[in-house]
Amino acid sequence: MAAASWGVAYAAVEVTWALTGTTVPWKAHSAYPQGVQLFLAALALLAGAACLASTRSLSRPGRAGVATVLGVALPVLVVGTVGLPVHFVTLATLSGVESATGLAQVLLNTAGAALLFLVGLSCHRRLRGDCPRCGRPHDGPADGPLAHPAVSRASARTRVAVCVLVGGLAPWAGVKTVWTLGGNALGVAGEDWQRITDAAASGPAKATASVGVDVTVLAAMAGLFLLLALLCTWGQVFPRWTVVLAGRRVPRLLPLIPAWLTGVPLALYGAVLVVMAPLTAVGVLPQIPPSPPFTTGSGITWMAEFGGLAFAGLGTGLVVAARSYAARTRPVCAGALPRVPR
Structure with missing residues (x-):
């Protein structure tokens, strides 16, 4: 539901920016073209619908469709997060925000990428017959108590x-x-x-x-x-x-x-x-x-x-x-x- 809500909100923002001619920079001295903004809006709606469909029992073509949409949308959104560290540095150093719309675009892309990744991971686990919550095979519901592993350092x-x-x-x-x-x-x-x-x-x-x-x-x-x-x-x-x-x-x-x-x-x-x-x-x-x-x-x-x-x-x-x-x-x-x- 969270991913679907993000898809609707993302599409609404992109369409609004496109129709009002709002400048949304994606790098220095370059802005998103109106056509790209409308494409991103459509992709977000498709991704949100795919996330909703992933919670249901689907046929093989249905699962392939969900996987295709997520497989296209996730890389596009990940590429759109590239400017996040730059915005972080400018904010952390109190240098101000160069572009409010640019920052909003990066944050929307980041939120979408995180949500779609989690949905894709849950789908992958479910298809393997594992628990979508913890990723391990077991009987019973997936909302019981969790057991945490012992503390350890990296190999x-x-x-x-x-x-x-x-x-x-x-x-x-x-x-x-x-x-x-x-x-x-x-x-x-x-x-x-x-x-x-x-x-x-x-x-x-x-x-x-x-x-x-x-x-x-x-x-x-x-x-x-x-x-x-x-x-x-x-x-x-x-x-x-x-x-x-x-x-x-x-x-x-x-x-x-x-x-x-x-x-x-x-x-x-x-x-x-x-x-x-x-x-x-x-x-x-x-x-x-x-x-x-x-x-x-x-x-x-x-x-x-x-x-x-x-x-x-x-x-x-x-x-x-x-x-x-x-x-x-x-x-x-x-x-x-x-x-x-x-």
Whole structure:
């Protein structure tokens, strides 16, 4: 029902924006065309109807239809969440909202992607004969008490993989730190960088820069903190330094929701930059014209590559860590039977 309600609300918003000619940016200096907005509205209505149909007993063609609609709508909505981390950083640094409609579009896409994913997961479990709630095969209703697994940390393989991925932050964070401290890198003088960023920075951003920490690097550090929570045991039971909450179980969705919502868009955005920068360097794509404080095209191309490695590494690391956390913390219905080989 929640997914169906989202579909109606999403379609109503998109149609209203299309008919009134409201500008809804999807990237810098580009807006959603009216035709795309109407297509998204129709897709949202179809997805909502498919979610309602998924709760009923369907024939094979009916199940195939639901799977097709969800399989088309989910990737479209996921791509539409790419701007979420950028909006998060601007809000967290009190830099203001660049576009209210752009932020609303990203939030609507994010909510839809989350709901459709949950519906698709429930359908997949039901088709396998498993409980749509806990994913395990068992008799009885799916609304009984839940049994939580013992506290555990991520496997060594997962920890190593995440460490390798977040290593992509090093070049980007290093260059930003050099600039913030007044040094020169990639043909950009630290003084020029500070002058331009100070002109557009908010109070918190200026405060962090005064001690040599770029605000975006600070945001990346918050992402690393979330990664540690997903990998370590204190992400499942509140540690002693939380005082009042110490010893209590951490709500499972508390770290998972921000991890998924930031990890997937960051990974997609970073992957685009990682591919785009080398193609630009060899001339396959048009050269990126340098804009202040950059003085050369090569400098801004390198910075795009460093940013891609950082965003893709951190985003993919969050996704990998969240997948491990979700598997290790997934509760099961108290009456669930051990899974039998298939």
